[in-house]
Amino acid sequence: MKLMIVGSGYVGLVAGACLSELGHAIVCVDRDMTKINGLRSGVIPIFEPGLDELILRNAAAGRLTFASDLAELNQGVEAVFIAVGTPPSGIDQSADLSSVYAVARDVARAASSGLVVVTKSTVPVGTGDKIADIMRSTAPALRFRVASNPEFLREGNAIGDFMAPDRIVIGTDDDQASDVLERIYAPLTARGTPLLSTSRRAAELVKYASNCFLATKISFINEVADLCEAVDADIDEVAAGMGLDRRIGSAFLNAGPGYGGSCFPKDCDAMLATAGSNGVKLNVVSSAVAANTARKNAMAMRVLRALGGGAEGKVVAVLGLTFKADTDDVREAPAFALIEGLKKAGVSVRVFDPQGMTHARRMLTDVEFCDSALDACLGADCTVIATEWSEFRALEVKSLARVMRGRTIVDLRNLLDHDTFADEGFIVHRIGRTARLPALPALARGGDPLAAPMAANSEDVSVFGSNAGGSAESALRRRAGGHVGYGVTL
Numbered sequence: 001m002k003l004m005i006v007g008s009g010y011v012g013l014v015a016g017a018c019l020s021e022l023g024h025a026i027v028c029v030d031r032d033m034t035k036i037n038g039l040r041s042g043v044i045p046i047f048e049p050g051l052d053e054l055i056l057r058n059a060a061a062g063r064l065t066f067a068s069d070l071a072e073l074n075q076g077v078e079a080v081f082i083a084v085g086t087p088p089s090g091i092d093q094s095a096d097l098s099s100v101y102a103v104a105r106d107v108a109r110a111a112s113s114g115l116v117v118v119t120k121s122t123v124p125v126g127t128g129d130k131i132a133d134i135m136r137s138t139a140p141a142l143r144f145r146v147a148s149n150p151e152f153l154r155e156g157n158a159i160g161d162f163m164a165p166d167r168i169v170i171g172t173d174d175d176q177a178s179d180v181l182e183r184i185y186a187p188l189t190a191r192g193t194p195l196l197s198t199s200r201r202a203a204e205l206v207k208y209a210s211n212c213f214l215a216t217k218i219s220f221i222n223e224v225a226d227l228c229e230a231v232d233a234d235i236d237e238v239a240a241g242m243g244l245d246r247r248i249g250s251a252f253l254n255a256g257p258g259y260g261g262s263c264f265p266k267d268c269d270a271m272l273a274t275a276g277s278n279g280v281k282l283n284v285v286s287s288a289v290a291a292n293t294a295r296k297n298a299m300a301m302r303v304l305r306a307l308g309g310g311a312e313g314k315v316v317a318v319l320g321l322t323f324k325a326d327t328d329d330v331r332e333a334p335a336f337a338l339i340e341g342l343k344k345a346g347v348s349v350r351v352f353d354p355q356g357m358t359h360a361r362r363m364l365t366d367v368e369f370c371d372s373a374l375d376a377c378l379g380a381d382c383t384v385i386a387t388e389w390s391e392f393r394a395l396e397v398k399s400l401a402r403v404m405r406g407r408t409i410v411d412l413r414n415l416l417d418h419d420t421f422a423d424e425g426f427i428v429h430r431i432g433r434t435a436r437l438p439a440l441p442a443l444a445r446g447g448d449p450l451a452a453p454m455a456a457n458s459e460d461v462s463v464f465g466s467n468a469g470g471s472a473e474s475a476l477r478r479r480a481g482g483h484v485g486y487g488v489t490l
């Protein structure tokens with residue numbers, strides 16, 4: 001089948017590459033000429049594991065081509081997917097649909113009758129109706145169908161998710177549109193992927209409801225992590241115990257610095273906007289959003305408390321700028337709120353990310369961009385793990401000890417082997433773990449003179465106060481006979 005995809009970003013490119021791999025002839029369109037020219041000469045504009053190979057192979061086989069306009073639309077294209085961005089409007093919480101509607105107008109002008117227009121962009125319920133209205137008023141004689149086919153891929157695992165999705169959702173009441181979409185996905189359904197047919201409106205809502213649910217799961221486990229810190233429990237054990245319950249599942253139960261990315265924050269906002277304009281209150285979703293905002297903003301204070309004393313003149317290495325590992329996407333990444341908070345407090349910030357540096361350079365000022373993780377840690381009083389990149393897990397403790405000035409690590413992803421670092425004299429502050437200082441009972445009772453000045457806010461520190469950085473850290477080490485084998489939770 002010949003198909004067109006308009007919008008060649010994370011979703012459009014992955015969908016185009018995967019659909020061509022399934023045997024379809026795909027034209028990927030984007031209005032960004034630089035991107036299209038790059039793709040034509042083999043330059044892949046995003047980092048997504050396996051994507052470059054897939055694109056190059058299918059382009060070489062002639063199944064995947066790139067264009068900056070819709071000229072080919074009336075040359076045998078059976079379906080056009082709209083995969084342009086739907087960012088926050090900037091005015092309120094709603095999604096900005098101007099790109100989607102612009103594509104609808106362009107498609108109506110360029111199409112010949114019989115085309116199926118498919119929204120793959122995440123769009124609010126009722127957008128399919130508006131697209132149909134726009135197309136009718138642009139080209140009254142055109143016969144076309146509009147269907148919804150939301151995309152559920154995760155950046156970092158996008159190809160696997162597209163090729164073996166948990167489900168394919170097709171939203172249309174039109175038999176011919178259904179038939180076209182079923183033929184497009186036949187190679188996947190033949191392998192057993194479930195295909196769910198719904199109304200167009202239900203399909204539009206499935207996407208938002210799914211993302212809001214996952215965002216809620218993350219906000220929930222982050223709050224449980226806070227509770228763990230207060231009651232001497234380990235969040236990883238609690239999450240493991242919850243996740244084994246099949247009604248709950250283990251995914252999205254990793255406590256951390258809060259969710260980010262191009263989807264959850266804007267999709268939660270957009271669903272709240274849709275609910276608001278329909279007179280419905282989504283208390284659970286709005287609480288999850290508020291909890292996440294508070295969490296992202298609280299991360300800088302965690303690090304400042306770990307640093308101890310004044311922040312002025314302190315150096316912090318932030319490892320990880322992308323919102324998750326295995327992507328170069330820095331949109332709404334928790335590292336940014338953290339870095340802003342640190343800078344405001346007078347801390348010098350050195351940063352490194354394996355893939356996110358190019359995008360981050362456009363967004364961050366007054367930080368030192370470094371060439372490697374170790375380079376970022378050079379002279380640092382504290383190292384913060386902000387993204388769960390595997391290469392950070394592999395950081396060698398002796399190398400860190402050699403380059404860092406201090407011995408404080410704040411692991412916001414619970415990535416590091418805490419014992420290895422503790423053995424080498426580091427104090428590793430983790431998410432969702434309470435203080436464990438069995439050799440220092442006075443500290444645990446909160447009666448130690450060391451604890452008092454370290455607690456930045458006695459209400460949100462656990463057990464004995466919040467801090468073990470700087471000179472406090474050395475004092476702790478002295479008191480423990482040169483060995484501090486404890487995670488201290490902030």
Ligand SMILES: NC(=O)c1ccc[n+]([C@@H]2O[C@H](COP(=O)([O-])OP(=O)(O)OC[C@H]3O[C@@H](n4cnc5c(N)ncnc54)[C@H](O)[C@@H]3O)[C@@H](O)[C@H]2O)c1
Nearest residue numbers: 007008009010011030031032084085086099121122151155
């Ligand atoms: N990124 C994800 O993980 C993900 C997952 C599922 C769904 N989605 C949804 O998919 C949609 C696209 O997201 P993305 O992350 O791929 O966005 P993106 O910003 O990476 O890509 C959008 C592309 O559309 C192009 N574009 C914009 N207007 C255009 C126009 N009028 N004509 C041609 N091209 C145009 C842009 O130049 C850009 O290359 C969004 O609605 C998003 O919510 C994203």
